[in-house]
Amino acid sequence: MPASTLDSLVSLCKRRGFIFPGSEIYGGLANTWDYGPLGAELKNRVKREWWKTFIHKRPDMVGLDASILMNKKVWEASGHISAFSDPLVECKKCKQRFRGDKLLEPKIGVEAAAILKLEQVQKMLQAEKISCPSCGSKDWTEAKKFNLMFKTHQGVIEDAAALVYLRPETAQGIFVNFKGIVDTMRKRLPFGVGQIGKAFRNEITPGNFTFRTREFEQMEIEYFFDPERTEWKKLFEEWKKQSWSFITDVIGIDAKHLRLRDHEKDELSHYSKGTTDIEFQFPFGWGELCAAVAYRTDFDLTKHEEVSGQDLHYTDPDDPTRKIIPHVMEPSFGTDRIVLAALLDAYTEEKLPNDETRVVMKLHPNIAPIDIAILPLSKKEHLINKAQELYKKIVQGTDLVVDFDITGSIGKRYRRQDEIGTPKCITVDFGTLGEDDKQGAKDTVTIRDRDTLIQERLTIAELASKLKVAG
Numbered sequence: 001m002p003a004s005t006l007d008s009l010v011s012l013c014k015r016r017g018f019i020f021p022g023s024e025i026y027g028g029l030a031n032t033w034d035y036g037p038l039g040a041e042l043k044n045r046v047k048r049e050w051w052k053t054f055i056h057k058r059p060d061m062v063g064l065d066a067s068i069l070m071n072k073k074v075w076e077a078s079g080h081i082s083a084f085s086d087p088l089v090e091c092k093k094c095k096q097r098f099r100g101d102k103l104l105e106p107k108i109g110v111e112a113a114a115i116l117k118l119e120q121v122q123k124m125l126q127a128e129k130i131s132c133p134s135c136g137s138k139d140w141t142e143a144k145k146f147n148l149m150f151k152t153h154q155g156v157i158e159d160a161a162a163l164v165y166l167r168p169e170t171a172q173g174i175f176v177n178f179k180g181i182v183d184t185m186r187k188r189l190p191f192g193v194g195q196i197g198k199a200f201r202n203e204i205t206p207g208n209f210t211f212r213t214r215e216f217e218q219m220e221i222e223y224f225f226d227p228e229r230t231e232w233k234k235l236f237e238e239w240k241k242q243s244w245s246f247i248t249d250v251i252g253i254d255a256k257h258l259r260l261r262d263h264e265k266d267e268l269s270h271y272s273k274g275t276t277d278i279e280f281q282f283p284f285g286w287g288e289l290c291a292a293v294a295y296r297t298d299f300d301l302t303k304h305e306e307v308s309g310q311d312l313h314y315t316d317p318d319d320p321t322r323k324i325i326p327h328v329m330e331p332s333f334g335t336d337r338i339v340l341a342a343l344l345d346a347y348t349e350e351k352l353p354n355d356e357t358r359v360v361m362k363l364h365p366n367i368a369p370i371d372i373a374i375l376p377l378s379k380k381e382h383l384i385n386k387a388q389e390l391y392k393k394i395v396q397g398t399d400l401v402v403d404f405d406i407t408g409s410i411g412k413r414y415r416r417q418d419e420i421g422t423p424k425c426i427t428v429d430f431g432t433l434g435e436d437d438k439q440g441a442k443d444t445v446t447i448r449d450r451d452t453l454i455q456e457r458l459t460i461a462e463l464a465s466k467l468k469v470a471g
């Protein structure tokens with residue numbers, strides 16, 4: 001994918017109302033982005049498909065919506081206060097700060113950069129002759145640990161006792177509610193809990209559009225199991241497949257632009273027995289799209305039991321004398337990165353037979369922000385009325401998202417719908433009204449396919465049955 005694709009996409013996103021720069025009328029706030037009407041629709045669809053796939057369609061899963069602000073002991077137990085940090089280096093000349101491992105990745109690779117010890121980072125930057133991206137100097141400070149958690153205060157007194165963190169991941173909310181879920185939902189192992197929500201990380205070097213931001217959304221699952229009854233390797237492989245299938249079959253990202261990457265032994269956290277990421281070929285190189293699965297053993301629940309003093313054991317219903325701390329598989333998806341990858345994957349510039357170039361977003365129909373556009377051929381009032389009748393019929397009789405567009409020539413309106421990825425356009429013309437046989441028979445409309453450009457003439461009744469319009 002050429003590097004210029006990202007610039008073309010950023011510009012399309014702004015021009016068409018997918019993603020705007022944050023706080024723009026005030027000069028912006030670096031690396032913040034706001035999802036516009038179409039972006040919000042697209043992102044909601046990604047979340048809806050995820051919820052449907054992993055929560056609604058599985059009897060062994062339930063959903064959760066935990067708070068962003070949590071007791072700070074949660075982060076003590078999870079290890080985030082002591083260890084959730086990145087190596088921060090400063091350019092001695094221009095004083096700009098960067099993430100040392102990320103500067104090294106293009107030279108030494110993701111795996112090697114991830115396992116560097118703090119004291120090795122500066123030496124490696126010097127050895128690899130890495131220049132400061134801002135001023136070109138090669139003079140780096142020693143790396144320091146920089147904790148990525150955002151801090152704030154709860155209540156009116158801003159002292160240490162009131163300190164709280166914005167959650168850096170949604171997962172801990174699941175562990176903290178494990179006992180409540182077991183006590184109320186009558187789930188037996190193995191079962192999983194999924195949740196979608198915002199997470200915050202004070203990233204040292206955000207950038208590449210929405211790839212790395214300080215506020216983002218995650219869709220995470222903790223799948224609890226008894227390691228004596230369920231073989232972890234088998235479960236690990238199953239989750240790998242399910243995560244891959246969500247990204248390719250449900251979201252529709254082309255497998256050619258994806259790969260699985262197993263974390264090296266040295267790269268794994270001490271408690272993890274295996275992690276596999278799904279990576280996408282971004283215009284700036286391969287990057288993590290999501291963690292397809294991470295096997296976190298019983299680390300989290302054990303730590304929460306220790307720090308909270310609460311009993312978080314699970315009692316085996318078949319043998320009440322057997323009490324265990326379940327182990328977990330954790331598939332962890334970043335909503336914003338999936339949206340970005342889906343947009344990049346869909347972005348297509350095509351030469352048409354008349355030599356014009358059209359930009360078309362070949363988004364999977366599951367996530368396209370608009371399902372159908374209704375386009376009256378001209379602005380004549382009775383034609384618009386007829387088209388509006390059809391619009392109302394579809395909107396009221398289905399769950400489809402329908403756009404009604406009368407602005408500009410029909411060609412321009414098709415181009416706009418192509419650029420926003422609308423899979424089907426329906427044109428209402430004078431044939432539909434019974435006023436022009438050459439355009440088509442009375443009560444027929446044209447339906448145009450975004451990708452093939454094939455136009456089909458259907459009766460309104462046939463269209464209604466194709467779209468499963470109720471009533």
Ligand code: ATP
Binds near residue numbers: 212216338
């Ligand atoms: P990275 O190595 O890119 O910093 P990570 O390994 O720290 O990512 P995880 O902690 O595994 O990320 O988080 C799960 C998912 O959350 C990631 O796969 C990604 O999709 C998303 N994510 C993490 N950090 C960010 C961020 N700063 N901006 C946008 N999405 C993010």
